Amino acid sequence: MIDSASRLPQQRSLVTALPGPRSRALTARRTAVVAAGVGSSVPVYAADADGGVIVDVDGNSLIDLGSGIAVTGVGASHPAVSAAIGAQAARFTHTCFMVTPYEGYIAVAEQLSALTPGGHDKRTALFNSGAEAVENAVKVARLATGRSAVVAFDHAYHGRTNLTMALTAKSLPYKAHFGPFAPEIYRMPMSYPYRDPAGMSGEQAAARAVEQIERRIGADSVAAVVIEPIQGEGGFIVPAPGFLPALADWASAHGVVFIADEVQTGFARTGDWFASAHEGVVPDIVAMAKGIAGGMPLAAITGRAELLDAVHAGGLGGTYGGNPVACAAALSTLEVMRTEDLCARARRIEEIALARLSAWAGELDVVGDVRGRGAMLAVELVRPGSTTPHPELTKAVAAEALSHGVLVLTCGSYGNVIRLLPPLVIGDELLADGLDVLEHALRTHGR
CATH class of the missing domain: 3.90.1150.10 (Aspartate Aminotransferase, domain 1)
Structure with a gap:
């Protein structure tokens, strides 16, 4: 039984037919x-x-049983998060970190460096939405590698911007009639144990994808592999054990940036801070949003320092990215996740x-x-x-x-x-x- 104090009675109660x-x-x-x-x-x-x-x-x-699509992991009005939002809003709601920076942004980056998988030197940039995080992760990978091709997977969902629609697999309702889409996106078969050939292991599913990558694109042309450790909108597909580590190993061996889209899977949702950790996978870049800030709009990419620091000054950012109120909410949300x-x-x-x-x-x-x-x-x-x-x-x-x-x-x-x-x-x-x-x-x- 969870110990969080609840403001509202935690019970189901209907007083009208739905909708009322x-x-x-x-x-x-x-x-x-x-x-x-x-x-x-x-x-x-x-x-x-x-x-x-x-x-x-x-x-x-x-x-x-939806949490605003995996956003309100700590509840929609946790008292500590609400208090942090109110206190920050009373001081200032915005200055733009790119103009007059503030400590909250730095504190969130410090937390993400500590929480994301791997002990390597890391850097972080903050944004507003999961789609922005994924899009900026791809920007970083393309600039840092000097390559253009990006690999995504069957059943993937990565967002609704032009680039992330291209990465997303499903047409309706996400892509239909919105093209043309960003080029140099290549889709590969995902490990889907329920629908894969009987007995296919994760390593075999990875080998199937790698063979197509090398035949259709060539490893030397691939900037990044973008994958959800557990696919979200595509059906909560958990790849067979060994699939993610094999893909990550191939990416590392060929200088390909391995991007884990942990927008839906991150922040304690799967029983660890990040779903990549379940198989010991250490992504080069982690894209995050949703559960990070208790319902406030905030997103992030955290990745290897040499990748993010390769981007020229001004190449990453946005007017509202890392908004001070959202940062305050994130710091409180992460503390609640720890203490509870x-x-x-x-x-x-x-x-x-x-x-x-x-x-x-x-x-x-x-x-x-x-x-x-x-x-x-x-x-x-x-x-x-x-x-x-x-x-x-x-x-x-x-x-x-x-x-x-x-x-x-x-x-x-x-x-x-x-x-x-x-x-x-x-x-x-x-x-x-x-x-x-x-x-x-x-x-x-x-x-």
Whole structure:
């Protein structure tokens, strides 16, 4: 049981059908002014949030198994983080680090140097979003190596900017009709144990990718390999053991920058500070965002000093990058993660949830695969007796869960994965209640 003090009651409670009347009224207002291309997963509007619950504008208390897509690991309003934000905002909200620098930026960089894998000399640059972090990591790799080709992988998601859309694999909704995209991006096969040939090891999957890299591009032309240690939007795909180390070893041997996109996997989410650490992989550059600052917009790249210091002065930055309020939030968030040992808490969430999910896999033939690490877990749904993706069932299960007050997210290249990303501070009882509702939804629609 987590010891975080909660401001709101940590329980599920419905006082209206979902969406309630106030949420429906907000949807009508939204339709008149918000661009149609901005989507939302659920039709309810938040009024308050704390710990593992979100309270909507109609007074319904929902169990949050999404954490704003892995952002609010310490909860959406942890008192220490909120206090740090308020204290910094009372002093100054912005000066621009590129004009008048401040200590908070340096302190965050010091923390990231200590926390990211590897004991080598490191440098950090701060930005606003995960896409910015990935894009700047690629900029650094291209400049430092003098090469242009970048390798990405099947099922990858890296962002919505032009370059990161090129790195992203899935067309709808991320890429369709937005091209042309940045050139010199090459896509290789990912290790996907559930869908790979039976018995394929991680080393064999890496050899398959390397063979294509060398044949289609040539190692001497590759600036960087960009990969999520556990793929996020692509379906929470955990590569087979040995895949990541083999790729990293190949990159090191050929002067290729190995970039780990830890935007969704970082900051205690998988049971370690970073998912790369589970197999002892030391990336050349780590791209980070989401869970770093308790909900404030902040992103970073931390990498080998010789890579980041190769960039000329002014080549990295941005007006809002490393905003002082966001830096204060990050420093407090990291302290909460330490003092409350949220890496251990993520492992406990895995222990509780994975046992339940695995039991469903043994009983329900629509559950094709259960996978993940820590508090980043997934259920891949398929048509009975096959491995054929079942996106319609996935949507129905998520909608059924929401109707009973549990918010879950879907993902996957085929739209057939239920993903669980609870706040790391969620209590055992609330987590169990959320899993009960999800199981009910799955059994109701998955017969």
